[in-house]
Amino acid sequence: MDWNxxxxxxxxxxxKVDDNNFKRQKFIYSAIEIMLLTISILVFISSVVxxxxxxxxxxxxxxxxxxxxxxxxNIYRFLIIxxxxxxxxxxxxxxxxxxxxxxxxxxxxxxNEIYNMNEEQIKNIVYxxxxxxxxxxxxxxxxxxxxxxxSLSFIIRIVIIIVIALxxxxxxxxxIFQKSINFTLNEIVEKLKVQDPDSWMLNNILLPENGxxxxxxxxxxxxxxxxxxxxxxxxxxxxxxxxxxxxFIMPLILISKxxxxxxxxxxxxxxxxxxxxxxxxxxxxxxxxQSILDNLKKKKIMKMK
Amino acid sequence: MxxxxxxxFNAGIYLFFILIVINITFYIVSETLFSKSxxxxxxxxxxxxxxxxxxxxxxxxxxxxxxSSLYSWKWKDFENKNQQILFMLNNDDIKNATNIREDFKIxxxxxxxxxxxxDKFKLxxxxxxxxxxIKSKKxxxxxxxxxxxxxxxxxxxxLVLGNEGKCPCKxxxxxxxxxxxxxxxxxxxxxxxxxxxxxxxLEFTYLKTGDCDTRSLFAYTILKQMGFDVxxxxxxxxxxxxxxxxxxxxxxxxxxxxLSGKKYALWELTTYDWRLGxxxxxxxxxxxxx
Numbered sequence: 001m002d003w004n005x006x007x008x009x010x011x012x013x014x015x016k017v018d019d020n021n022f023k024r025q026k027f028i029y030s031a032i033e034i035m036l037l038t039i040s041i042l043v044f045i046s047s048v049v050x051x052x053x054x055x056x057x058x059x060x061x062x063x064x065x066x067x068x069x070x071x072x073x074n075i076y077r078f079l080i081i082x083x084x085x086x087x088x089x090x091x092x093x094x095x096x097x098x099x100x101x102x103x104x105x106x107x108x109x110x111x112n113e114i115y116n117m118n119e120e121q122i123k124n125i126v127y128x129x130x131x132x133x134x135x136x137x138x139x140x141x142x143x144x145x146x147x148x149x150x151s152l153s154f155i156i157r158i159v160i161i162i163v164i165a166l167x168x169x170x171x172x173x174x175x176i177f178q179k180s181i182n183f184t185l186n187e188i189v190e191k192l193k194v195q196d197p198d199s200w201m202l203n204n205i206l207l208p209e210n211g212x213x214x215x216x217x218x219x220x221x222x223x224x225x226x227x228x229x230x231x232x233x234x235x236x237x238x239x240x241x242x243x244x245x246x247x248f249i250m251p252l253i254l255i256s257k258x259x260x261x262x263x264x265x266x267x268x269x270x271x272x273x274x275x276x277x278x279x280x281x282x283x284x285x286x287x288x289x290q291s292i293l294d295n296l297k298k299k300k301i302m303k304m305k
Numbered sequence: 306m307x308x309x310x311x312x313x314f315n316a317g318i319y320l321f322f323i324l325i326v327i328n329i330t331f332y333i334v335s336e337t338l339f340s341k342s343x344x345x346x347x348x349x350x351x352x353x354x355x356x357x358x359x360x361x362x363x364x365x366x367x368x369x370x371x372x373s374s375l376y377s378w379k380w381k382d383f384e385n386k387n388q389q390i391l392f393m394l395n396n397d398d399i400k401n402a403t404n405i406r407e408d409f410k411i412x413x414x415x416x417x418x419x420x421x422x423x424d425k426f427k428l429x430x431x432x433x434x435x436x437x438x439i440k441s442k443k444x445x446x447x448x449x450x451x452x453x454x455x456x457x458x459x460x461x462x463x464l465v466l467g468n469e470g471k472c473p474c475k476x477x478x479x480x481x482x483x484x485x486x487x488x489x490x491x492x493x494x495x496x497x498x499x500x501x502x503x504x505x506x507l508e509f510t511y512l513k514t515g516d517c518d519t520r521s522l523f524a525y526t527i528l529k530q531m532g533f534d535v536x537x538x539x540x541x542x543x544x545x546x547x548x549x550x551x552x553x554x555x556x557x558x559x560x561x562x563x564l565s566g567k568k569y570a571l572w573e574l575t576t577y578d579w580r581l582g583x584x585x586x587x588x589x590x591x592x593x594x595x
Contacts, residue, residue: 031318038325176332180339183565187345190564194593195418201352224348231347232339240331247324254317261314 003030006037007077009266013273016134017265025266028258035251036076042247043164044069046171049178052216053225056208072164076251079157083255084267114283115290122283130276137268157252165248169241174229176240178217181228185218343534345565346595374399376511378431380459383451383578390438390456392431394511402507407499413518414593416501417537421526421594424506431510432530439531450533450550450572450581457524458577463493463514467502487513518546520574525594536561536569536595540587547585548572549592558582561590569595 002009009029014022047065055061114122174181185206192202205221208214217225230237255261331338373393382388409419435456439449464481466472472494473483481494495514498504504512504519506526515523521537525548528535536549538561549561549569558570558581569592571585 028314031314035318035321038321172328176328177335177339180336180341184341184344184348187341187565188348191345191349191595194414194564195349196415199352201349228344228348231344232341234340236338243324243327247321247328250317250321250324254314258314258317 003033005033007033008081009033010270013269014266016131017269021265024260025264028261028264029266032080032251032255035254036073036080039076039248039251040069040073042172042244043072043168045175046168049171049174049216050222053220053222056212056215056220058215072168075160075164079160080251080255083154083157083252084261114286115294117287119284122280122287125283126276126280129279130272133275134268134272154256157256158249161249161252162245165245166241169244169248170226170229172244173233173237173240174217174225177229177232180232181225182218184228184232185225189218346529376431378456378510380456382455383580388438388452388456390431390434392434394430394507395427398427398507399511402505406505406508410500413501413503414537414539416503417518417522417525417594420503420505420522421529425526425530427507428510428526428530432527435527436531446533447581449531450528453527453531454524454548454572454574454581455577457520457574458579460513460515461487461489461493462491462575463487463495463516465498465502465504465514465516465519466494466496467498467500469502470496472496485514517575521546521548522594524548524574536563536592538569538571538590539593540590542589543587545587547590548574549590549595550581559585559590561592563592563595567592567595 004026007029009026011026014025017025044065047068048061051061051064052058055064117125189202189206192199192206196202201224205219205224208220214220219225233240261267373395376392376394378390378392380388405423406420409416411419435453439452442448442452444452463485464472464474464476466474472481472485474481474494480492482488482492484493485495486493493514495504502516502518503522504515506523509515509519509523518537518539525535525537528548534551536551537546538549539546540561548571550572551567552558552570555568555570560568560570562568569590570581571590572581573579573583573585
């Protein structure tokens with residue numbers, strides 16, 4: 001199984017990259033995808049914990065948890081993949097302003113040479129241009145990375161992930177300390193049965209409805225379970241929250257800060273691929289335009305100079 | 306340079322999976338990280354406080370002086386030193402105490418919880434003063450327990466009956482007079498203390514008449530409010546009630562257990578100078594209020 005396929009790693013554009021670089025890039029994107037899958041599993045566990053308390057039904061809990069974990073996986077994929085861009089590299093100048101690239105080829109259109117070329121010849125021009133551009137970046141390697149990424153977009157991404165992490169970290173902590181929480185809930189039930197059998201809390205929160213059983217936590221109140229967790233862990237909960245927060249933001253930090261990714265062969269090849277496709281369609285469209293003009297001339301629909 | 310870049314990414318991946326492993330370890334050792342000791346009490350207390358209408362006594366001199374009276378409690382501690390506490394009780398609370406107790410109309414052990422819950426705020430001044438003395442004398446955990454329990458044991462025994470008998474009476478452990486007042490020989494007897502033959506902690510504070518469960522409940526109220534891990538213990542075979550104290554080495558004492566399996570060392574409160582650790586008869590002691 002290709003662990004990198006779900007985040008869109010396209011091996012077909014890497015055929016010009018040497019073996020070592022290809023393997024390294026493949027490893028990096030596989031590692032990122034495994035991280036994302038691990039986070040999705042954590043979200044799944046956390047959602048199961050929350051939904052079993054709320055719905056007290058395995059089917060609904062598992063279904064809704066699968067849905068939530070897929071949503072989070074895709075949000076992560078979106079946040080991470082949109083952080084991988086070449087805009088701030090030297091190659092980005094060509095990627096953003098295609099004219100830089102087309103300019104050299106104006107002579108083709110000026111001299112009408114393009115109109116006499118077939119598709120194979122155009123593809124060759126594009127292919128050669130792509131190779132030249134690749135060589136140019138290899139020679140200019142020292143200068144092809146600028147860390148000027150927009151800090152605002154980075155902060156927004158981090159805030160979104162922190163919100164997600166804080167939402168689900170409590171669920172994971174509840175899962176970790178399930179046995180101890182259930183022990184405390186049992187203790188509360190036993191005490192209340194003796195001390196105050198008519199207690200609202202006992203009859204509405206701590207005892208299941210007639211003929212039913214609690215399936216995960218022995219309480220139907222999420223807030224009460226969280227209160228027990230907080231009382232039981234005290235300051236240690238903050239430590240656990242921080243650990244889980246670090247797990248959730250690690251993929252984004254790696255993507256945003258690792259030069260191996262930002263300046264990696266995959267990002268370069270992806271940019272070259274986009275530039276060459278765009279260039280190819282530019283040339284084809286020029287050719288098509290001219291053929292349309294020729295047809296119009298022939299039919300004398302348009303008045304020519 | 307390339308190696309440094311590789312090291313940075315690899316370190317990130319290792320850190321990520323190390324954190325995952327740490328979480329799995331927490332799952333395995335979760336019970337040692339989780340402090341269960343007083344959570345159930347906290348939750349129950351919070352719930353009860355939310356439902357309570359009455360407001361705890363405010364320790365504002367003006368308010369306390371308007372309708373409160375000053376009481377004195379004198380006793381000799383286990384080292385034979387004289388101790389005294391001066392504290393305030395609200396006059397209205399004292400007037401209403403009997404009616405409130407009689408209104409509960411529930412049996413043992415449910416009434417213990419109701420009385421504790423109702424009186425713990427009314428005894429705030431007494432508790433505060435005891436706490437203050439314990440702090441100023443720099444007493445350790447056990448000596449603080451001795452300080453409170455000696456004050457209760459110093460008061461002579463008075464038999465308290467509900468509607469199951471009348472004073473005077475003759476029981477297996479002695480003869481009791483017809484007078485509902487503290488007698489030096491411990492032969493006082495109070496009957497028709499409804500509904501279950503137990504005085505509330507507030508009544509015990511100003512009447513000083515009390516038998517085993519009245520004393521256990523009073524000691525529990527004071528010590529629980531001070532933060533000690535205690536319980537009211539009862540034994541069906543002995544028809545008796547004592548105070549339970551949770552200690553790290555409870556197995557070395559006569560002990561009873563709670564429904565959740567927690568062990569409490571037994572402490573007799575009806576006899577003066579009965580220390581924690583002295584043997585208490587019976588093997589069916591259970592905690593009914595903890």
